[in-house]
Amino acid sequence: MTANSITLLGAGTIGTSWAALFLSRGADVTVFDPNHTALMMSKEQVKIAWQDLLALNPTIGEPAWDRLKLTTDMRQACNKPDWVQENAPDRLDLKQEVLGQAERYLPFDTPIASSTTALLATDIQNAMRHPERFLVGHPFNPPHLIPLVEIVCGNKTGTAMLERAKAFYERYGKEVVIAKREAVGHIANRLNAALYREVVHMVESGIATVEDIDRAVKHGPGLRWAFLGPNMVYHLGGGDGGYSQYLEHLGPSQEARWLDLGTATLDKEIKAELVSQFEKSLNGETMSDLRKHRDSALIGLLKLKKQLIEDHSL
Amino acid sequence: MTANSITLLGAGTIGTSWAALFLSRGADVTVFDPNHTALMMSKEQVKIAWQDLLALNPTIGEPAWDRLKLTTDMRQACNKPDWVQENAPDRLDLKQEVLGQAERYLPFDTPIASSTTALLATDIQNAMRHPERFLVGHPFNPPHLIPLVEIVCGNKTGTAMLERAKAFYERYGKEVVIAKREAVGHIANRLNAALYREVVHMVESGIATVEDIDRAVKHGPGLRWAFLGPNMVYHLGGGDGGYSQYLEHLGPSQEARWLDLGTATLDKEIKAELVSQFEKSLNGETMSDLRKHRDSALIGLLKLKKQLIEDHSL
Numbered sequence: 311m312t313a314n315s316i317t318l319l320g321a322g323t324i325g326t327s328w329a330a331l332f333l334s335r336g337a338d339v340t341v342f343d344p345n346h347t348a349l350m351m352s353k354e355q356v357k358i359a360w361q362d363l364l365a366l367n368p369t370i371g372e373p374a375w376d377r378l379k380l381t382t383d384m385r386q387a388c389n390k391p392d393w394v395q396e397n398a399p400d401r402l403d404l405k406q407e408v409l410g411q412a413e414r415y416l417p418f419d420t421p422i423a424s425s426t427t428a429l430l431a432t433d434i435q436n437a438m439r440h441p442e443r444f445l446v447g448h449p450f451n452p453p454h455l456i457p458l459v460e461i462v463c464g465n466k467t468g469t470a471m472l473e474r475a476k477a478f479y480e481r482y483g484k485e486v487v488i489a490k491r492e493a494v495g496h497i498a499n500r501l502n503a504a505l506y507r508e509v510v511h512m513v514e515s516g517i518a519t520v521e522d523i524d525r526a527v528k529h530g531p532g533l534r535w536a537f538l539g540p541n542m543v544y545h546l547g548g549g550d551g552g553y554s555q556y557l558e559h560l561g562p563s564q565e566a567r568w569l570d571l572g573t574a575t576l577d578k579e580i581k582a583e584l585v586s587q588f589e590k591s592l593n594g595e596t597m598s599d600l601r602k603h604r605d606s607a608l609i610g611l612l613k614l615k616k617q618l619i620e621d622h623s624l
Numbered sequence: 625m626t627a628n629s630i631t632l633l634g635a636g637t638i639g640t641s642w643a644a645l646f647l648s649r650g651a652d653v654t655v656f657d658p659n660h661t662a663l664m665m666s667k668e669q670v671k672i673a674w675q676d677l678l679a680l681n682p683t684i685g686e687p688a689w690d691r692l693k694l695t696t697d698m699r700q701a702c703n704k705p706d707w708v709q710e711n712a713p714d715r716l717d718l719k720q721e722v723l724g725q726a727e728r729y730l731p732f733d734t735p736i737a738s739s740t741t742a743l744l745a746t747d748i749q750n751a752m753r754h755p756e757r758f759l760v761g762h763p764f765n766p767p768h769l770i771p772l773v774e775i776v777c778g779n780k781t782g783t784a785m786l787e788r789a790k791a792f793y794e795r796y797g798k799e800v801v802i803a804k805r806e807a808v809g810h811i812a813n814r815l816n817a818a819l820y821r822e823v824v825h826m827v828e829s830g831i832a833t834v835e836d837i838d839r840a841v842k843h844g845p846g847l848r849w850a851f852l853g854p855n856m857v858y859h860l861g862g863g864d865g866g867y868s869q870y871l872e873h874l875g876p877s878q879e880a881r882w883l884d885l886g887t888a889t890l891d892k893e894i895k896a897e898l899v900s901q902f903e904k905s906l907n908g909e910t911m912s913d914l915r916k917h918r919d920s921a922l923i924g925l926l927k928l929k930k931q932l933i934e935d936h937s938l
Contacts, residue, residue: 428877450844458844485843487836494884497832498844503881504822518811522801524853529799530764530772530812532849537921539838540820554899561890563742567817570808576875585868606937607851614924623920
C-alpha cells in the first residue's frame with residue numbers, strides 16, 4: 311500500500327492527536343489551522359502524544375518530521391490529499407465555513423470526514439458543494455490512544471463512502487462502528503449520556519455521593535466494560551442459557567430498575583453540588599497528575615488487551 | 625487480628641465465590657445449603673475460584689480445607705459466627721425463610737448481610753426478629769474477583785451496623801460504597817440499567833446493532849471506566865477548568881443528548897431481536913471460552929491496577 315497523504319483541518323487537541331497517530335503509521339500529514347500560534351504549538355502536542363505511541367509500540371522510533379507539514383494556507387493544505395479529517399471547534403457555522411474554504415481547493419471527490427461530537431452529518435453537509443464525499447468519523451479523545459471511531463453518513467453521503475471510510479480508519483488501527491442512522495451523540499456518547507443522567511439523578515436525589523458513584527463504576531461494572539460490551543456482560547451473566555436466559559429470568563428486574571431511574575436538568579444548584587462533591591473527593595491530585603494517571607492506565611490497558619489477543623485469551 | 629468465622633447461607637455461585645475469597649484471607653468459613661448435592665459441588669467451585677485468586681496473589685498457597693465446613697444443618701451453621709452473609713435465591717419469601725431459620729440459632733446480635741441484587745433491605749428485615757443487625761452487602765459477580773461491595777441499610781438497621789460492615793468488607797480487600805438511601809438496583813446496577821435501556825432503545829430504533837454497541841463500549845468509553853468514574857472522566861475532559869468548566873461548556877450538549885435518549889420495554893419482539901443479533905455476532909465462541917476470556921481479562925486488569933497503584937500511577 312502506498313502512503314496516504316492526510317490533511318487535518320484544525321490543530322486543536324483532536325487534530326494534533328490524529329496527526330501523531332497518522333504519522334506513526336507512515337502517512338504524510340498536513341495540519342491546517344488559521345491560527346499561527348496554535349499551529350506552532352501543535353508540534354509540541356505531537357511530541358507528547360508520540361511518547362504514548364512509543365510506549366504502546368517501541369518499533370515506531372522517532373517521528374518522521376519531514377512528513378509533517380504545518381500551514382495556515384488552505385490552498386497548500388488542500389493540494390490533493392487522499393483524505394481530509396476536519397477538527398474545527400464543534401459549532402455548525404465554524405465547521406461549514408472551514409469546509410467551504412477547503413472545497414474551493416480540493417478536487418471534488420476527495421473524501422472529507424468530520425470529527426464532530428455534537429453535530430449531525432446531514433446538517434454539516436447541507437452547506438457543501440459536494441456533500442456526497444462527506445461523513446462523520448468521530449474519534450474518542452485522545453484519538454491516538456482510544457481505538458473507537460464512529461462512522462455516520464448524512465442524507466447526502468455517497469453510497470461508497472461508508473466502506474471507504476471504514477477501510478481508511480482500519481488501516482490506521484482504529485476499531486470502527488457504524489451508526490445506521492444519525493442520532494444526537496452518535497452511539498457511544500448516547501451511552502455516556504444515559505449513564506451520566508442517572509449519576510446526576512442519584513446525586514440529586516441523595517442515593518449516593520459523586521465519590522461513591524465513581525468508585526462504584528471503576529471497582530465494579532467498569533472493570534468488565536473495558537473488555538465486554540453490555541450485551542456480552544448479560545450473556546455471561548445468564549447462566550448456561552446465555553443472553554436469552556438472562557432476558558427471560560432477569561428481564562423483569564431490569565425493567566423494574568428502568569421504572570425507578572430518574573431524569574435530570576443541569577441547573578445551577580445541581581452543577582454546584584456535583585462540583586463541590588467532586589472536589590471534596592480529590593486527594594490534592596492536580597489536573598496534570600490525573601491526566602498522567604489516566605494516560606498510563608490507558609496505555610497499560612491497551613497493552614494488556616493486545617497481549618490477551620496474542621495469547622488467544624480475548 | 626484474630627481470624628473471623630464467617631457463615632455463608634447458600635452454596636450457589638455467589639456463596640461459593642465469597643467462600644473462596646474469605647478462605648484465601650484466613651477466615652474460618654462455614655457454608656450452609658439445604659441441598660446436599662449443591663453443597664458437595666461447592667468445594668469444586670471453591671477450587672475453581674482459587675485458581676483466579678492464586679493468579680492474583682501467588683502467596684496464598686493451597687486452600688486450608690480444614691477451615692472450610694459444609695453443612696445442611698442450620699444449627700451447626702449458626703454456632704456463633706462473627707458474620708453471616710446470606711446468598712439465597714433473590715426472592716423475598718426465600719430470603720425471609722432462610723433468615724428466619726438462622727435467627728433461631730444465632731445470638732441476637734450477630735451481624736447478617738444479604739447479597740441481594742434486586743430486593744430492598746427494609747423489605748427483607750421486616751420479617752426478622754432482630755432486624756437491627758441486618759443490612760445489604762451487595763457484591764458484584766464474581767465476588768472473589770470484582771472488588772465492589774455496596775452497603776445499604778434498611779429502616780430498622782442499627783446505627784453501628786454501617787461502620788461495622790464497612791470494616792468487615794475492607795478487611796477482605798473489598799472496595800465499599802454506601803447507598804445513602806434504599807433504591808431499586810442500589811447504585812451500580814442503576815447505572816448498568818441506565819446504560820442498558822439506551823442499548824435496547826438504539827437496537828429497537830435502528831441506530832446501531834448489538835455487535836457495534838458492544839464494540840463501541842469496549843473500544844471506547846469502557847476503557848476509561850475501568851479506571852475512572854463518569855464524574856472524573858468529565859473532569860479530565862473539561863480542559864484546565866476541570867469538571868466545573870465541563871459542566872458550563874458541555875452541559876448543554878449533555879442535556880441535548882438526554883432529551884434524545886429513549887425508553888424501552890422488553891417485549892417478545894425486542895428480546896428475540898437482541899438475542900438474534902447477539903448470536904450473529906459470536907464467532908463460534910462457546911460459553912466456556914467466553915467465561916475463561918472474561919476471567920483472564922479481569923485478572924490481568926486487576927493485576928495492572930495493583931501495579932499502577934504500587935507505581936503511584938493510579
